[in-house]
Amino acid sequence: QKEVEQDPGPLSVPEGAIVSLNCTYSNSAFQYFMWYRQYSRKGPELLMYTYSSGNKEDGRFTAQVDKSSKYISLFIRDSQPSDSATYLCVVGSNFGNEKLTFGTGTRLTIIP
């Protein structure tokens, strides 16, 4: 079983739609959770991070973590063509250790 499971997509939605991206993890030792965005031919960049269960909102983006079910979600409201990218679910077990475990990524396309 992979440590982080993520639906690879691809996912295509019309502009303005709400996007829901999901992943699950297997190890309860993971204590902090991130979403990275990766544009084509670029390195991943940190989009959002959180340490606790619940919701964290940043503009049009909301990260949701449920530690009891080991489930992580990212919601994008009012999706824009510029949101088209691969979204990577990433977990870490020790903030000081800085070792990250990546999901496979979901490729998202927003259709104008």
Next chain:
Amino acid sequence: EAGVAQSPRYKIIEKRQSVAFWCNPISGHATLYWYQQILGQGPKLLIQFQNNGVVDDSQLPKDRFSAERLKGVDSTLKIQPAKLEDSAVYLCASSGGPTRSPNYGYTFGSGTRLTVV
């Protein structure tokens, strides 16, 4: 703040040849990582340096891959001899910024796309 610099951007080699990639991290970042990202997959950590010492190289295929970080700043990753399955993007990342920065300023470079034919 300058980002993580990597070169070359692209490289095409024949199998059994050797290749080297270079990375210059963000100034002051003590930790440097090399990742391999195969098409359609998430990045996989190959090696992690803390200053010029190796912290984790458990997933580095040591029979053909080697990496060094002399003087604790920039780093090179070498593959010798290359195999077809080494075709991937090789990403370098660094971290170690102020603790108030999200994830200690963990930042990726744009990567080197390697094609082995």
